[in-house]
Every structure is written in structure tokens, then in C-alpha cells.
Amino acid sequence: MAGTSFLDTVFRRKKKNSSDFITTGFLGTFEFDFETIRAATDNFSHVIGRGGFGSVYKGRLQSGEEIAVKRFLGSSTRSERDFSNEVEILSKLKHKNLIHLLGFCSKQDQRYLVYEFMPNSSLQSYISDPHRDSHQLSWEMCRNIVQGIARGLRYIHEESQLWVVHRDIKPSNILLDLEFKPKIAGFELARMMQQGESEGESTVIVGTIGFLDPEYMRTGRVSIKSDVYAFGVTILMIISRKRAYSSGDQELLIEYVMRCWNREEAIYVVHEVMREQEREDSISEILRYIHIALLCIDGNAETRPTIDTVLHWFSCCSTPLPEPTIGGRFLAEAETNLSFSPSLSPGHSSVMSPTSSRYGD
Template sequence: MDIFSQGCVRKKNLSCGNSSATFKDRFRMIPYVTLPKYYETVKVTSATQCESTCFNNCSCTAYAYDGTECLTWTGELLNLQQLSQDDHRGRNLFIKLAASDFPSDDQGQRNFLAHLQSRDNDLTNEDDDNNIDIVPFFSFESILAATNQFSEANMLGQGGFGPVYKGKFLGGREIAVKRLSTQSRQGIEEFTNEVLLIARVQHRNLVKLLGYCVKGRNEKIVLYEFMLNKSLDTFIFDQQNRALLDWKKRFDIIVGIARGMSYLHHDSRLTIIHRDLKTSNILLDEGMNPKISDFGLARIVQGDYTLANTTKIAGTCGYMSPEYMLNGVFSTKSDVFSFGVIILEIVSGRRNTGFYQCEEAMNLIQYAWRLWTAEKAITMVDESLLETCNMDEALKCINIGLLCVQEHPCQRPSMSSVILMLGGESMILPKPNQPAFVARTAISSKSTTSYTKNGLTITIEQGR
């Protein structure tokens, strides 16, 4: 056990108050220590607020937060003791240090911070608050401790970006740790996007960013709030778990996703296009409330400009709109298309891409359309919902889902209109036209297909 009874000595002055400083002060977590004396208690509701309080106070030298209480220190830090990991008295202490106090082998983190700041400045006016300054940085060592060295027992899932682990900091705070693999399709731009966007948006139906870590050239890690019930797809497509989501809960999930997407499209200062909305990116908390996650492919567009073009198609087959998949054109209406697919999947309990080698339809969209035109749409409702289903609501959701997946973007409703449709009991909904993807194609969701159309290289990869 190390004893620091004489206190800690600062090697270099902090940059607080120095607007010309290239790099901002940062916090280093000292795990498993007894906390110093003479602290102040600050009333906050999150770890981010606690850190922000200390960061913005030039006199504050350290803080600690255990999920319920925020403690801050000014001046010297006295009577510190380093304890063993098994000692229940140990707490995590975050000490404010100058950026130059961090090891030189952490140059990758400093480069990333500068890149992050540059990207943020491109999107921020001088009078706007800059949230990037208070995005918590976590040391790689603290994440190793929280995840038990990234043990397989703590792995929550595996995607194209890499594994996600469950972690726990001292004090019991549970976290989800997204660790990008070196072979990940998500590079520095996508990683920057993820940190930048989630730091700038706050909504009850969007996952919360807790911090990030960059170490060297290969380690890129994002920390999120932990979602007890994992993702939506693990319920609606599982023969046993689907029974745990009755109709009311599924309808509430649909409404929650719509509210989160409406915020991204219409209510935040910048229009944000997700570009990879799917059931596996909808996380569920302990109350089964949906939270949209994975903003690596998201794009920000200024003001009313909601149409963009790319030569790099990156998304998940079955959820991509036709104009994006075939021509690289995306807009808020591309997200609306993805949302329409999700509605149909939630109502039916079937994957859009689960109809291959099936005579009844090429995909869920065509299946729903055939039943709709035959006035038998209610028969597509998941059998596990028959006892709890509100048939009028179910038909309304199918109607809205088909409106969202129409061929032409201009015919699809906005997400704000979708919310009105979902909430209006006596509202007469428009009748959908024939949706996209109603003719069988050779595209398979289990392979990677590349081809060129009008000089544009299209790559359709298996979903992450």
C-alpha cells in the first residue's frame, strides 16, 4: 500500500484561464485511494456535471463522483493512501493535470483531442457553448481495471467495429466499453464522429456518452452508460425473449425511437442524420426504454440543408433506403426509411432480411405490402402479441411503417409528423403507395457485394 500523507506536488502549471493554450487541462484517475480531507460537496446529477464543475473552476484541483455524490477539492491534496483493489474503502479520485503532464507515448490521444477540437470548431459559432472541453478522458489503465483486463466474461457483444464490454468502476458505477478493433470499419473519422455527436446531443432516447480513451495509434475506446437489457434485436427476434415485450411496451419503444430521431432531425441546433438506424443500435435500459446508439456513421448538416451525397456507402443491408444504397444520396428521409423498417420488424417480430428463399415475399417490406393491399395486414402481427395487442394501434403502426418506406423520399413523412401520427387517436392517416424493394434482387445480406453505378462504387456489407 502506497502512502501519500505529505500530499501531491504539481509538476506543471495548469492552463486554466489561458485561452492560448494548445491543449486543455485533463483529469487522471487515481483508483483505489482514500479520499483527501477538506472537500466541498456539489449538487449534480451526473459524472459529466461533476467533472464540468471542477474543470470550469480554476481553483479546483480534483474531484470524485460515485453516482450519488460529487466531491471537489481546492489547493493541496492531503492524506492520500493507495489501497488494494479488494479494499472497500477505495474510491476513484480524478486529479486535474496539465496536458503536458501526460506520458509522451500518449501522443495519439493528444493528436485526437486536437482533431476533435478542430472538427468541433467547424460546427460551432463563437457564441456557442463548447461541450468538447468537458468530455471526460479516461486512462487506459482505469478501463483495464473496470473491465478486468477486457475479460471474455465481461463481453456484451461483438460487431464490425469490435467488442463491447461491461465494466464497473469503484463505487458500483456500471459502464459499457466500446473498444474499436484494429480491423474495424470505423476509422478515426467515424470515431471522432461518435465522440463529437454524442457529446453535443442530450435526449432521454439517445445513449449517454460518459467518456473516451485514446492510447497510442491503435486503442480507441468510447464509454457509454450501461444498458441492462442490451439491444432491441435480442428481444424481438428471439423465440423466448419476444414474449417479454407485450404490445404496450413495443408501442412505447416505437414512440421513444421516433422522439429520439425527431430530436436529431428537427430539435437539436444542427440537423443530424444517423445513417445506421437498426434494431441492434436501439439499446434498452432497465425499464425497457429505448436509446439510440452508434453514431459512427452519422453526419451533421447545417440549417435546412438536409441532403448530402457520398461515394462511400456504409450501412446495413435491409435498413438502407434505395436512394442511399444505389446513388449514395442520403437525407433525413433516409433515416425515416430505416425507422419504417424497424416499425415493421417490431410489429411482426421478423427481420426485413429474413425472407430469402421464401416464396411469400422477398423481404418484410414486400410481405407487409402484399398483406396491406389484400386488407390482411393485421395477420402480420407477432403471434406472441395476440393476447395483449391493440389491433387499432398495430394497424396504425403498419400504416406508418409503409409510409416511411415509400420509394421516393419526398413521399415519406418527417419524424415530427410520425410522432403526430402515433399520438393521434382520431387522426386519419394517408394511404401508402407501393414501397421500395418490392421486386426480388440478387443482393444478399450475408455477403459483401461491390459494383459500380454512374461512377459510384457501392459496397453493401453484412450488418454490424
């Protein structure tokens, strides 16, 4: 069974008291007692999120600290693998723009991860929820969110020395704290690369429709440039407040943006509220960010920038930008023709073979 040795290391220790958590000594993480988790979440009564992995619940420990508890569905090999992968990676990563993992819990075939609570939910809720006040995210807030995501990505790609590829960057995996500072979450699918390794092969394609690098979909070769691509799509979603992909839409978001760019009408990519409320200098900056996003979604991974380069472009507005290569036709054709399992949707992280368009377990 995948991840068995790791899980044995994590779960073999016995609980000895009923405190909020018990130090395991494994990478500085903590094993929570199940009854503590159940009491903190009021028997898992307050759902604050759902995904392909399961559900997330809000809770409060006896100490008063608010927490978020992710419960993984079932006891499948994939569920155990995703759980152990996230524990291992997040136990080794510490950065202000990454979610803080407080600990884990195992109860028979149930797996739980315990995180710090993020009061402003996910970035996705500000993009797609028609009942949420879109005025809440000014361009200044959006800029800070985009730059925070980029700093988090630079840390996992380069600065942490783990060379992690996230593989599922998207607005629902960007959580916002009380001050709307972003933290990257959703590390179930993340992959650690070998030192000096820039890319690796995958027997299955994992990620979310609309955010997948076309080269990765075609060849199964994953790299940090795959995250750059998804980051570019995320920037466009923040600016436009449009979904990356919807089975009912006539065109993908990137197709719409490319069409506007080619017609020199990039201003229409900007959400109408933002267009009306922001100053002229802010609009100019927003258009530059659209330009950078188009460079991030270059269909050729070799010419796609690194996150470090993107951060340089963000901070040095006088630096000229190369012209974007308007491509990605393979993405549009491949994703439009995907055949979905009834249990899956374009908004959920999924797995598929690089030689097949059908999603599965």
C-alpha cells in the same frame, strides 16, 4: 489521415492521475485512464455485444457505476474516423432517448468509448433471440419503444440544431434501460448537416442491408428521410418479430408486409403471440402502426413523412392516414443481388460505393 485534427485535439492532453476519469474540457467529455478501463471490465472479459466496429464489454467503475465499453478494431483510417465522429456528435447531443456517452480512452492504436450501461440489452435481442421469452414485450411496451425512438430522432433531426442524420437506425442500435425505455446508440456513421441543409451527397453508401433507403442506395444522396425509412423497417420488425433481411429468405420483410397489406391481411404481420394476447382495441392500434410504417418506407423520399409528422400520427389516432404507396421494388432487386465480402453479413453496418454493389473497407 481523416479526423487527424480532431483526434489531436482529443488525445494531446497528458494523464496526471489514476482517478476513474480526467476532465479534458473537450465538449464536456472525459478521458478515461486505460488501466481504469481494463480493471473495470476485468481485462475485457465480459462481452455483451459485437458489431462491424468491434466489441462491447460490460464493466464497473470503482464508484460502483456500471458502464459499457466499446472497443474499436485496429487503427485504420475508417476506425479512427468512426471513433472521432461518435465522440464529436454524442458530446454535443443530450436527450433522454439517446445513449449517454461518459467518455473515451486512447491506448496507442486502440480506441475506446465509455457509455452508460443499459441492463436490458438491445431491441434486436427481443426480436431475433429464440431463447428469449417473447412475452416480455407487450404491445404497450412496444408502443412506448417506438415512440421513444421517434422522439430521439426528432431531437437529432430538428431540435438539437445540429441536423444529424443517424444513417444506421436498426433494432441492434436501440438499447433498453431498466424500464425498457429506448435509447438510440451507434453513432459511428452519423453525419451532421449544414444549417438549413436537408440532404447531402455521399461518396460511399453506409448503413445496414434491409434498412437502406432505395433512393440513397441509387443516388448517394442522404437526408433525414433516410432515417425515417429505417425507422419504418424497425417498426415492422418490432410488430412481426421478423428480420429485415436474411440471405436465406425468399422475400424481404417489407415485401412480405406489402403483400399482406395488398391482400387486406395485415393482421398476419402481427406476431402470433401478440395477436393472441392483445385486446381488440390494441390490435386496431397495431394495424395503424403498420400503416404508418408503410408510409415511412415510401420509395419516394419526397412523399415520405418527417418524424414530426409521424409523432403527430402516433398521438392523434383520429387523424386519417394517407394511403401508402406500395413501392420499393428497386430496394428488393438491389439488395437481393448484392455481392457480399466474406467478412461482412447483412446484420452489420457496412460501406459501399453508390455505383457498385460490392461491399468493402
